Amino acid sequence: MIELRNITKRFGAHTVLNGLNLRFDAGSITAVLGPNGSGKTTLMKTILGLVRPDKGEVLFAGENVVGTSEYRKGVGYMPQIARFQDNLTARELVQMIRDVRENPSATREDELCERFHLTEHLDKPLHTLSGGTRQKVNAVLAFMFQPPILMLDEPTAGLDPISASSFKDVILSERNEGRTIVLTSHIMSEVQELADTIVFLLEGRVVFHGAATELLGRTGEKTLERAIARLLQESSSQRENTMRDNVIQETAQ
Amino acid sequence: MHFSRHTAPTLLLLALAYATAFAKTHEISPSAKGGVIARAIASASTGDTLRLRAGVYKEHDIVVGKPLHILAARGDELRVIIDAELRGSSMVFVRANGVTMRGLALRNVPISYMNDNAAIRVEGAQNGVFENLRIDNALFGIYLATSANCRIAGNVLRATKGNESSSGNGIHLWKCDNITVEGNDVQGHRDGIYLEFNRRALVRRNTSQGNMRYGLHFMFSDSCAYESNTFRQNGSGVAVMYSRFVRMTGNKFEQNWGAAAYGVLFKDITDSYMAENRFFKNTTGLYAEGVNRTIIERNEFVNNGWAMKIFGSATDNIVRFNNIIGNSFDVATNSFDNENQFIHNYWSRYEGYDLDRNGIGDVPFHPVRLFSVLVEQQQSSLVLMHSLLVTMLDVAERVIPSLTPETLVDAAPMMKRIDIVPEKLFITKQNHQP
Amino acid sequence: MKTILKLTRYGAMNAVRSRWILGYTAFFFLTTEGLMRFGSDSGRTVVSLLNIVLLLIPLVSIVIGTMTVYMNRDFTELLLSQPIERGSLFAGQYLGLALPLVAAFVLGVGVPLLARAGEDGANIGVIVMLLATGKVLTLIFTALAMVVATRFDDRAFGLGAALLLWLMAAVVYDGLMLAMIWLLRDYPLEMPVLAMSIFNPIDLARTLVMLKFDVAALMGYTGAVFEKFFGTALGMSLAASALVFWLCLPFWAGKIVFEKKDF
Numbered sequence: 001m002i003e004l005r006n007i008t009k010r011f012g013a014h015t016v017l018n019g020l021n022l023r024f025d026a027g028s029i030t031a032v033l034g035p036n037g038s039g040k041t042t043l044m045k046t047i048l049g050l051v052r053p054d055k056g057e058v059l060f061a062g063e064n065v066v067g068t069s070e071y072r073k074g075v076g077y078m079p080q081i082a083r084f085q086d087n088l089t090a091r092e093l094v095q096m097i098r099d100v101r102e103n104p105s106a107t108r109e110d111e112l113c114e115r116f117h118l119t120e121h122l123d124k125p126l127h128t129l130s131g132g133t134r135q136k137v138n139a140v141l142a143f144m145f146q147p148p149i150l151m152l153d154e155p156t157a158g159l160d161p162i163s164a165s166s167f168k169d170v171i172l173s174e175r176n177e178g179r180t181i182v183l184t185s186h187i188m189s190e191v192q193e194l195a196d197t198i199v200f201l202l203e204g205r206v207v208f209h210g211a212a213t214e215l216l217g218r219t220g221e222k223t224l225e226r227a228i229a230r231l232l233q234e235s236s237s238q239r240e241n242t243m244r245d246n247v248i249q250e251t252a253q
Numbered sequence: 254m255h256f257s258r259h260t261a262p263t264l265l266l267l268a269l270a271y272a273t274a275f276a277k278t279h280e281i282s283p284s285a286k287g288g289v290i291a292r293a294i295a296s297a298s299t300g301d302t303l304r305l306r307a308g309v310y311k312e313h314d315i316v317v318g319k320p321l322h323i324l325a326a327r328g329d330e331l332r333v334i335i336d337a338e339l340r341g342s343s344m345v346f347v348r349a350n351g352v353t354m355r356g357l358a359l360r361n362v363p364i365s366y367m368n369d370n371a372a373i374r375v376e377g378a379q380n381g382v383f384e385n386l387r388i389d390n391a392l393f394g395i396y397l398a399t400s401a402n403c404r405i406a407g408n409v410l411r412a413t414k415g416n417e418s419s420s421g422n423g424i425h426l427w428k429c430d431n432i433t434v435e436g437n438d439v440q441g442h443r444d445g446i447y448l449e450f451n452r453r454a455l456v457r458r459n460t461s462q463g464n465m466r467y468g469l470h471f472m473f474s475d476s477c478a479y480e481s482n483t484f485r486q487n488g489s490g491v492a493v494m495y496s497r498f499v500r501m502t503g504n505k506f507e508q509n510w511g512a513a514a515y516g517v518l519f520k521d522i523t524d525s526y527m528a529e530n531r532f533f534k535n536t537t538g539l540y541a542e543g544v545n546r547t548i549i550e551r552n553e554f555v556n557n558g559w560a561m562k563i564f565g566s567a568t569d570n571i572v573r574f575n576n577i578i579g580n581s582f583d584v585a586t587n588s589f590d591n592e593n594q595f596i597h598n599y600w601s602r603y604e605g606y607d608l609d610r611n612g613i614g615d616v617p618f619h620p621v622r623l624f625s626v627l628v629e630q631q632q633s634s635l636v637l638m639h640s641l642l643v644t645m646l647d648v649a650e651r652v653i654p655s656l657t658p659e660t661l662v663d664a665a666p667m668m669k670r671i672d673i674v675p676e677k678l679f680i681t682k683q684n685h686q687p
Numbered sequence: 688m689k690t691i692l693k694l695t696r697y698g699a700m701n702a703v704r705s706r707w708i709l710g711y712t713a714f715f716f717l718t719t720e721g722l723m724r725f726g727s728d729s730g731r732t733v734v735s736l737l738n739i740v741l742l743l744i745p746l747v748s749i750v751i752g753t754m755t756v757y758m759n760r761d762f763t764e765l766l767l768s769q770p771i772e773r774g775s776l777f778a779g780q781y782l783g784l785a786l787p788l789v790a791a792f793v794l795g796v797g798v799p800l801l802a803r804a805g806e807d808g809a810n811i812g813v814i815v816m817l818l819a820t821g822k823v824l825t826l827i828f829t830a831l832a833m834v835v836a837t838r839f840d841d842r843a844f845g846l847g848a849a850l851l852l853w854l855m856a857a858v859v860y861d862g863l864m865l866a867m868i869w870l871l872r873d874y875p876l877e878m879p880v881l882a883m884s885i886f887n888p889i890d891l892a893r894t895l896v897m898l899k900f901d902v903a904a905l906m907g908y909t910g911a912v913f914e915k916f917f918g919t920a921l922g923m924s925l926a927a928s929a930l931v932f933w934l935c936l937p938f939w940a941g942k943i944v945f946e947k948k949d950f
């Protein structure tokens with residue numbers, strides 16, 4: 001379980017996260033959605049400690065972990081761009097991550113490699129592997145330690161349909177084992193298939209946080225894609241209204 | 254019959270032996286009483302020979318006032334030791350013509366700040382011969398004043414180093430004429446070989462090294478020559494000053510390395526000739542101040558700090574056919590005007606080309622680097638030697654000369670190293686010989 | 688500490704297999720061999736090498752360093768998401784970058800030089816000093832590269848800053864020094880010049896090697912002052928401190944920037 005309390009982050013004059021309060025529960029998959037620049041990536045990076053929030057706390061098992069590193073033993077991260085030290089082989093990379101995590105007992109590596117058809121590529125230098133294959137290596141790195149929390153940034157981007165669907169099965173089975181999974185995706189069908197909970201961000205604020213079914217119900221749409229589109233429309237007209245109101249107020253004064 | 258046939262020549266030989274026997278030979282051995290040599294000299298007659306047997310003679314202030322031959326007994330060469338025990342003034346005074354000294358070992362002549370104490374001091378004498386002597390720990394070694402037609406050859410002189418003021422010169426010639434100094438080996442003196450007010454001296458095949466000041470100190474001596482000597486690791490190198498008609502050939506000036514050291518210092522030298530010398534690893538190879546009408550040709554300047562520094566009013570000199578290789582600076586000068594001719598030298602720094610393949614570069618070579626001009630202004634800039642900036646400045650200066658003297662130029666530099674009588678020059682990599 | 692060593696090991700493993708470091712080693716090796724083989728004597732070779740070392744090591748270290756940090760940026764993010772202290776990660780990445788460069792230099796230059804050191808009667812002191820300063824310069828300029836690449840996210844800007852830094856240290860600083868010497872040429876300048884040459888690692892390295900190379904005699908009184916200064920324990924330890932300072936300052940600054948940075 002992860003909890004964010006009043007997380008605020010500014011880059012220069014631009015407020016990327018604006019007082020976020022969120023909870024990600026164990027045994028559920030949360031999809032963080034929102035248009036580009038809405039703060040999805042910053043949110044993920046804040047949880048991972050790559051970005052230091054200006055204000056607020058990241059609670060991990062009830063403890064504020066901002067500025068610490070130990071808690072990341074319980075976090076698996078699958079970045080969107082799979083780039084490594086390219087002259088190492090996949091096997092060496094796995095060994096390296098295992099070394100620095102000081103967790104030599106990770107045993108899922110073989111199973112995962114087999115599942116993703118990686119075994120034959122393990123001894124090739126990483127720069128010779130295709131983007132999809134590297135993404136699979138990325139997945140192995142994130143999953144092999146069986147961490148209670150998984151952060152997946154566009155996990156199926158670059159994967160072929162067969163791998164993608166097999167990967168989605170892995171994600172679901174991880175959820176069923178009680179892990180906390182946070183993911184971002186542009187593929188709404190994928191979100192609909194995987195996510196239990198949806199967080200919709202806009203300009204650094206949470207616009208919607210609830211079950212996927214709830215979102216469909218509230219917007220009256222049949223698919224998540226349309227529901228999201230609706231949400232975006234609503235919020236932009238809302239913003240126009242607010243702006244209009246402000247103008248009226250100002251002229252009234 | 255046989256006997257009578259040989260009688261005539263035998264008689265002749267006997268007659269000759271008798272004639273020479275007028276000049277007697279005295280055999281002398283060391284004695285506990287001392288003064289053996291002085292007494293032998295007193296009792297000998299003009300032209301006699303004193304043969305000294307091996308052993309130690311503790312004597313000093315020995316005056317040789319008549320022509321005598323003072324030699325080591327046969328087989329006792331250099332085992333005849335005359336020891337002044339650092340007493341008296343000079344060990345041997347020669348005041349007569351035709352004195353020969355040969356094969357003796359002289360030692361321990363005392364330091365004096367008043368007198369120029371020497372192992373052998375020769376004054377106003379002619380036709381002296383001083384050969385194959387070994388002189389250790391003497392203030393001055395062989396000191397000739399106002400003498401002529403003498404020969405100083407094959408001697409070995411070693412001084413234990415004091416400092417410059419408490420030591421004297423190895424071979425010292427003052428106001429002499431026609432002296433030959435040949436094949437001597439001088440080390441540890443103030444100046445190895447010293448010439449002042451000489452005429453027609455010939456200094457050749459000597460080795461003068463590790464002396465405190467100059468290997469050769471040469472002043473006011475016209476019409477002299479020194480050739481095929483080796484001057485190595487002397488405090489300041491060699492100084493040749495205030496002289497005309499000096500001929501300098503085939504010498505080696507090596508490893509005179511120090512803040513104020515040079516291969517050769519020229520000061521006020523006129524109408525002289527310097528050829529086939531080798532300057533190797535000196536701070537400055539040739540340091541010339543006030544040199545005129547002198548030809549400098551077929552020399553080698555290798556791995557010196559500066560190959561040549563030409564200062565002051567140097568005019569009408571010709572510098573040609575020299576090999577100037579691997580020096581930090583080729584030529585330095587403090588003057589913008591150049592009235593000397595540099596031509597047909599080989600400069601290892603030269604980067605020109607030879608389109609007509611006549612062995613002569615088609616582009617002139619400017620041997621004065623911009624950096625060396627800066628260095629002459631302020632020595633501290635040498636910290637920047639080998640820096641990228643300085644390299645860039647030098648390249649810029651080569652393209653657009655502005656601060657370097659434009660007339661100091663070798664208009665026809667050689668493309669290849671000039672072959673200079675190789676046997677006279679050093680073979681650098683001796684360890685590469687089979 | 689263990690983590691730093693692990694990161695260093697894998698970083699070095701990665702670097703050693705890359706083409707540029709092989710090229711860098713080969714370049715040094717061929718240059719040194721070439722100079723030894725075709726150069727007239729070992730003294731000149733060392734002077735030529737000195738030029739290459741002083742020019743190229745800072746340039747290559749800072750450029751390759753900066754580019755490598757940028758290239759590894761995504762991988763750095765992956766590592767940051769691991770349970771590793773940021774300080775350790777920085778140190779590990781620095782060493783994984785710098786040590787292969789040091790090794791390339793030592794192999795490329797040191798092996799051919801030392802192999803011939805005995806036979807040519809070359810000055811071992813010069814060779815040792817050349818290798819030592821080459822190593823320290825690599826470490827210093829790699830650390831500077833880490834600062835630049837961590838501080839500036841824009842690659843073009845960062846690379847420009849790196850080149851500018853190199854230019855400052857390799858040329859501009861000397862230009863200022865020369866200008867000062869020229870303007871004040873009528874005054875005794877030994878001590879100011881000495882002070883200035885200690886303050887720039889490239890100048891200091893060059894001075895240290897040159898003094899071993901008996902160039903000091905060329906410098907007359909200046910040389911005597913320099914030799915006397917660097918001959919004393921105080922002078923040598925000051926020079927060493929200056930180099931250590933130049934090593935620690937960028938490393939420390941880079942670490943601070945790295946620890947505070949949002950990726």
